[in-house]
Amino acid sequence: MKPDRLCHGMPSRARRALCAALCMTFVVGVGLLPVHAANSPAPLTLGLIVTGDTVEKMVENWKPFTDALAKEMQRPVQVLASKDFAEISGALKNGQVQVAWVNNKLAIELVEADQALVFAQMVGLDGTRGYSSVLLARKDSAPQTLAEVISRPGSYTLGAGNKESISGFLAPNYYVFAKNKIDPEKHFKKINRTSHRDNFLAVADGQVDLATNNTADMLRYKVEFPDRMARVKVIWESPLIPNDPILYRKDLPAATQQRIRKFFLAYGRDDAEKATLKNMYDLSAFKASSNYQLRPVADLSLFQALTKAMGSPQDGGDFSATLQQLTQRAARLDTLLNSTRIESQ
Template identity: 60%
Template sequence: MDANERPFRTAHTRQRFCALVLLALLAPFAASAAEKDSTLTLGLIVAGSFEKVVEDWRPFTEALAKELQTPVKVLASKNYADISSALMEGRIQMAWLNNKLAIDLVESDRATVFAQMVRLDGSRGYRSVLFARKDGPIQSLADVLGRPGVYSFGSGDKKSTSGYLVPNYYVFAKNKIEPQKHFKQITHANHLDNFLAVADGRVDLATNNTEELPRYQAEFPDKLARVRVIWESPLIPNDPVLYRKDLPTATQQRIRKFFIAYGRSDAEKAALKAINGLSGFRASSNYQLRPVVDLELFQMLTTAMDGKANSPERFQSVMDGLTKRAARLDTVLNATRLESP
């Protein structure tokens, strides 16, 4: 070998060796990144115990991962806005949310409703309720409305449909009552904490909903026996399940098909029952949000009308905004109406 050629080949060999070492070192990171890119994350709202919700959903998410041949992670939070923001920002790709938060997501064109929960009794809706202690002074809604400044009130998360939006409209707005002025104290908590607060006598009145009642009966029968329901709302559509619109169409179809078909075997039925007493999921679309959209817009209109006398200019500005939003939502909801079962 020529003496001038040896250093070149030696340097060339050294470069190849370094490149192979570098590739070997980077391989685990590349695999990790690829796995991360292919992972799907399901967001879950937590009304009670965080650990129990995650565990109850585990058989479902494991089956979903097997069906899609893709890792499926879970992101759960008691703060409903956390899940909504994560779906909006793309940190999760599908989520169980309430109707109120789903409105914001479909309105922003980031996500779409594809399924709706169905209860064991076949019902497609639930009701907001107000709890009071059986041995307490509140025996009816009239007792609450007729005694301002006397009682403490446990309200729901401001993003909650049944814990905040529905009772705020049907109980307070329609009776021309401002909760902040009517109650001596207001706290905000999730459904489980509000239920326990009433049962233990820490608040006089609190919001909740009928879909939580079977859980309380199973887990806290003695505490449930201490409370009474003094008011029920009109029917609210069961919670929707959404996925991001930028998911590949084929992936959306496979996710939708899995959700709708799940619940045929005994093991799957047991898993669904553990998930808040479900019998399955039915195909749905953005149009299922129509009743809650109407409720939210009407509540905003009522609030605007109350302030009309104080500021006519402000009222007109609010009305213009409401008109535009109503038209935009009407388009978004009706676009999927023909797809609704």
């Protein structure tokens, strides 16, 4: 309703005074909102994959870091955290997230789509820039060796990661199962797919016979669940997998990319920042990296795609076309990753 309609029927002096006040309110409200929006920089959204803690705990642990990032960037910083790795990757793809921690496998997809660049890598408390996938079993029951797992199809239950997980799926699928010509879906009595943490607890508590995990998370379980750690043993360990990367969208202004990169690489200079890094994910630092760090996992991903194609029923022509597509993809990835090799050394 217009201000003058509200004033209709009132004495002239009162009507003029009230209408003036109402009109001033409408003018100020309409006039201030665009000015406020124009002076407020758009928030920067950081995407985080959640591998162990709850989403709320993860956001809380990262808050000192994100507050410092907001101060450095002079703009609000929001956090989108999820246990669904693909949700974070998709948010970076559609522009909802500008900077993200994802695993190497999802980073490959983002780099391959020419949407993001790796600029940093997580460094563990012990200074390592990599981890290994492991296969866990209980100390007091079968199986006790990988040979037993391989030789007894249909005997054991497995706790595994989702199919986007490198240490929970991709690495064991290649190094343990594919190399031994095993189809996990047929080899195990049952497979439960969940988080690393839940898989560890399941094998420690005897709910599954075996579980995939990784050496980085095992360090945390040793502190958090010492009694349960005493019940399990590692029966297989993979070659080293690079620590997870940090990416930003390729279309961010170069100056913004540079400020973000500088902040991440400098963080951890005093005791307070070091304590924050430890709480975030048992980190000691972020080190400069590039797309080239994705090389080992790219090879695993290509092998997985080839294995899937070979196992699918198709005629010779379809397989030849699939093989040609994989060959072209491998060549394209080789160019994308090797072009940044000097930066990451």
